[in-house]
Amino acid sequence: MKDAFGTPQSLLILGGTSEIGLAIARRMIARRARTVWLAGRPSPELEHAADSLRTLGADVRTVPFDALDPAPHAEVLGKVFTEGDIDMVLLAFGVLGDQANDEGDPPAAVRVAQTNYTGAVSAGLICAAALQNQGHGSLVVLSSVAGERARRTNFIYGSSKAGLDAFAQGLGDALYGTGVHVMVVRPGFVRTRMTSGMPDAPLATTPEAVATAVELGLRRRSETVWVPGALRVVMTALRHTPRSLFRRLPL
Amino acid sequence: MNQGGLLWANARVCVSFFDDTRLITHFGESIGHCKNVGISGDTVLAMSPDAPSAPADPAQPHTPVSTNTPQSHTAETHGDEDDPFVSISGWGRTAPTTARVLRPRTAAEAAAVVQGWGARGGIARGLGRAYGDAAQNAGGCVLDMTGLARIHTIDGQAGTVVCDAGVSLHRLMEVLLPLGWFVPVSPGTRQVTVGGALGADIHGKNHHASGSFSRHVESLELLTANGEVQTLRPGSDLFDATTGGMGLTGVILSATVRLHRVETSLMSVDTERAADLDELLARLTTDDHRYRYSVAWIDLLARGKALGRSVLTRGEHAPLTALPSRARHQPLDFRPGRLPAPPAQLPRGLLNRTTVGLFNEFWYRRAPRSRTTELQPLTRFFHPLDAVPHWNRIYGGDGFVQYQFVVGHGQEEALRSIIQRIARRGCPSFLAVLKRFGTSDPGWLSFPMPGWTLALDIPAGLAGLGSFLDELDEEVATAGGRIYLAKDSRLRPELLDVMYPRLPDFRALRAHLDPQGVFTSDLSRRLAL
Numbered sequence: 001m002k003d004a005f006g007t008p009q010s011l012l013i014l015g016g017t018s019e020i021g022l023a024i025a026r027r028m029i030a031r032r033a034r035t036v037w038l039a040g041r042p043s044p045e046l047e048h049a050a051d052s053l054r055t056l057g058a059d060v061r062t063v064p065f066d067a068l069d070p071a072p073h074a075e076v077l078g079k080v081f082t083e084g085d086i087d088m089v090l091l092a093f094g095v096l097g098d099q100a101n102d103e104g105d106p107p108a109a110v111r112v113a114q115t116n117y118t119g120a121v122s123a124g125l126i127c128a129a130a131l132q133n134q135g136h137g138s139l140v141v142l143s144s145v146a147g148e149r150a151r152r153t154n155f156i157y158g159s160s161k162a163g164l165d166a167f168a169q170g171l172g173d174a175l176y177g178t179g180v181h182v183m184v185v186r187p188g189f190v191r192t193r194m195t196s197g198m199p200d201a202p203l204a205t206t207p208e209a210v211a212t213a214v215e216l217g218l219r220r221r222s223e224t225v226w227v228p229g230a231l232r233v234v235m236t237a238l239r240h241t242p243r244s245l246f247r248r249l250p251l
Numbered sequence: 252m253n254q255g256g257l258l259w260a261n262a263r264v265c266v267s268f269f270d271d272t273r274l275i276t277h278f279g280e281s282i283g284h285c286k287n288v289g290i291s292g293d294t295v296l297a298m299s300p301d302a303p304s305a306p307a308d309p310a311q312p313h314t315p316v317s318t319n320t321p322q323s324h325t326a327e328t329h330g331d332e333d334d335p336f337v338s339i340s341g342w343g344r345t346a347p348t349t350a351r352v353l354r355p356r357t358a359a360e361a362a363a364v365v366q367g368w369g370a371r372g373g374i375a376r377g378l379g380r381a382y383g384d385a386a387q388n389a390g391g392c393v394l395d396m397t398g399l400a401r402i403h404t405i406d407g408q409a410g411t412v413v414c415d416a417g418v419s420l421h422r423l424m425e426v427l428l429p430l431g432w433f434v435p436v437s438p439g440t441r442q443v444t445v446g447g448a449l450g451a452d453i454h455g456k457n458h459h460a461s462g463s464f465s466r467h468v469e470s471l472e473l474l475t476a477n478g479e480v481q482t483l484r485p486g487s488d489l490f491d492a493t494t495g496g497m498g499l500t501g502v503i504l505s506a507t508v509r510l511h512r513v514e515t516s517l518m519s520v521d522t523e524r525a526a527d528l529d530e531l532l533a534r535l536t537t538d539d540h541r542y543r544y545s546v547a548w549i550d551l552l553a554r555g556k557a558l559g560r561s562v563l564t565r566g567e568h569a570p571l572t573a574l575p576s577r578a579r580h581q582p583l584d585f586r587p588g589r590l591p592a593p594p595a596q597l598p599r600g601l602l603n604r605t606t607v608g609l610f611n612e613f614w615y616r617r618a619p620r621s622r623t624t625e626l627q628p629l630t631r632f633f634h635p636l637d638a639v640p641h642w643n644r645i646y647g648g649d650g651f652v653q654y655q656f657v658v659g660h661g662q663e664e665a666l667r668s669i670i671q672r673i674a675r676r677g678c679p680s681f682l683a684v685l686k687r688f689g690t691s692d693p694g695w696l697s698f699p700m701p702g703w704t705l706a707l708d709i710p711a712g713l714a715g716l717g718s719f720l721d722e723l724d725e726e727v728a729t730a731g732g733r734i735y736l737a738k739d740s741r742l743r744p745e746l747l748d749v750m751y752p753r754l755p756d757f758r759a760l761r762a763h764l765d766p767q768g769v770f771t772s773d774l775s776r777r778l779a780l
Contacts, residue, residue, distance in 0.1 A: 001346070001348075001384065001389070001773050001774075001776045001777035002346050003345075003346065003717070003740060003741040003777065004343065004345035004346055004383065004650070004652050004711055004740035004741045005345075005711065005716065005717040005741060006346070007717060007741075009744075009777065031717065031718075032743070085389075085776065133390055134371070134389055134390040135336065135348050135349045135350060135371070135388075135389035135390025135391065136348035136349070136389035136390065136773070177338060177349070178336065178349055179336070179338060179347065179348045179349030179389060179390070219649075219711070219712070220648075220649065220712070
């Protein structure tokens with residue numbers, strides 16, 4: 001059960017090798033979390049991630065999960081919930097893709113969309129129903145500022161996150177009053193493996209900062225969290241920028 | 252059923268509306284037919300009383316709560332997946348979860364409900380004054396006991412009352428005071444039920460003299476997991492596990508409570524200031540035994556030399572002879588006043604270091620240095636906050652945490668160190684009280700132990716509060732103390748075993764009596780009780 005500050009005792013992280021996901025897990029273990037499920041494609045990295053959390057004192061288990069293959073999602077995730085309540089589900093998987101290449105390689109672009117959006121739709125609905133059955137819990141969805149308004153340089157990834165973001169918002173409204181809390185987290189540029197080699201964008205942040213924001217959001221039962229918080233203002237301005245101008249901005 | 256449909260069905264049934272007028276008259280025998288009652292820490296929601304129930308959907312012909320017929324009730328509660336779930340929180344308004352709320356009107360109905368409430372179990376709930384998650388059960392059932400609210404017999408010779416568990420102490424006072432009787436133990440609010448008082452084994456300002464509530468109970472009826480009703484008397488294991496057992500051994504249906512004889516409904520109160528913690532502890536130690544009731548309000552924002560400055564209020568029930576002659580013809584008058592409730596939506600951060608600091612300064616200075624035998628209405632002495640309905644709203648949407656711990660005699664340094672840390676941290680707490688406890692009570696999970704207890708309210712939104720309270724817990728545990736389960740909403744589970752040595756017995760008894768976990772609450776899940 002979550003405590004008065006919204007701190008969970010058990011976590012399920014979809015995308016068990018995600019750096020942001022693991023940073024959040026470490027933070028929660030430092031607070032109250034004792035049980036952590038890492039869901040991801042079976043790999044040495046996943047086991048390594050599990051081991052790193054075990055050294056912090058958590059009981060960590062891994063489950064095979066592939067966003068691109070939604071057929072077994074219900075069975076695999078269902079099993080996790082039969083083992084005990086999950087206080088917080090974190091949807092942390094996602095791929096950035098390579099815009100320049102993917103524009104000329106539609107199957108690769110579809111993979112980005114399938115991972116980030118349809119995979120999340122499948123997993124999100126399954127987890128939402130399970131959380132609803134237990135009458136409590138948070139579903140934390142890692143969206144992105146890129147989904148707020150698609151940019152010329154990043155619109156394949158951006159559109160997939162836009163879909164995810166809209167899906168999570170709607171799901172949150174559908175679940176309002178059921179005891180399940182859906183929180184959309186919109187980080188800006190986060191320095192991780194996924195963005196390594198890219199120049200820092202303005203307002204760049206770290207996985208630890210995202211973890212701090214998630215912790216605060218859980219306590220306040222927020223519906224939307226921006227990391228850093230200043231992005232809320234920046235993106236509000238960008239959202240209202242006329243298209244002809246937005247297109248010319250060096251974003 | 253497809254998932255989208257499931258989501259929408261549940262979103263729809265949570266539409267509800269506030270009905271403030273029902274609040275105070277909600278308990279007692281005069282309850283209207285309220286088909287479907289949802290509860291949260293700040294209000295009792297009446298969802299469409301008597302009108303077609305909120306989801307006017309032909310697919311959901313039944314509401315789960317029967318108002319009169321037990322047979323139809325059980326039929327309805329079995330396996331009806333579309334029963335409305337409502338959001339429930341404790342008085343601190345933190346960590347709400349949803350549960351199916353069932354409101355039995357008779358013991359037979361309660362027994363039928365308990366048999367059929369499904370895999371996630373259920374828990375009895377009274378008036379929702381536990382601060383944390385003791386009376387909520389995510390995804391399962393919550394048994395609203397305020398429907399069992401009959402006072403059966405009052406024995407004026409022996410001074411005992413037999414009443415249902417859902418009777419509130421307020422109701423008992425309304426009925427008993429005119430007859431010259433008072434409840435044996437009264438906490439800081441009248442809005443608790445007898446069942447809740449036993450489940451939490453509450454204490455009052457007279458703990459040093461009279462012990463906890465359960466010590467004044469001759470017997471109680473407990474509905475256990477197998478559907479049997481057992482009559483328990485003090486001294487038996489199940490009685491001692493049930494008092495203070497947070498409702499996890501079964502549903503208390505009724506109790507026989509010994510009363511205290513009073514001549515008037517007024518209190519004769521001595522008030523004095525203590526300039527610092529040393530003076531406070533010294534006074535409480537030397538002359539607490541002279542008073543039946545004793546408590547100290549403590550200014551936790553005061554630092555340095557003023558650390559622990561307090562206002563002691565101690566008193567007795569006023570004898571008839573103490574009343575002025577014009578008041579003597581109605582000495583047992585009981586008319587609690589009520590102020591308007593704060594609005595439902597208040598911003599967070601209203602109670603901060605500045606506002607609370609000002610209040611504390613005013614409260615301390617306003618108290619007389621020393622005044623004796625002042626006559627006060629009983630409600631002002633015992634339950635000042637009951638005058639403000641929904642006072643918990645002043646903490647805003649974040650809610651608040653109540654922290655109450657006890658450390659034994661000889662651990663005064665630990666007490667001082669904790670008070671120092673709270674003062675240094677600047678926790679804005681304007682409702683802090685310190686009390687000296689008497690001997691321990693027999694309940695296995697009863698909170699009191701001989702020593703010092705401090706209770707404070709803190710806004711839950713205070714940055715870093717979780718870790719700060721964890722540190723205080725460690726200090727309390729090291730000093731051999733414990734924290735109070737009825738107020739807890741955030742304790743680290745590992746510490747519970749250290750604080751409550753009889754916990755293994757409690758767990759063993761539950762495993763034996765209730766292996767399926769028929770009685771389960773969010774508290775029991777969180778702390779693995």
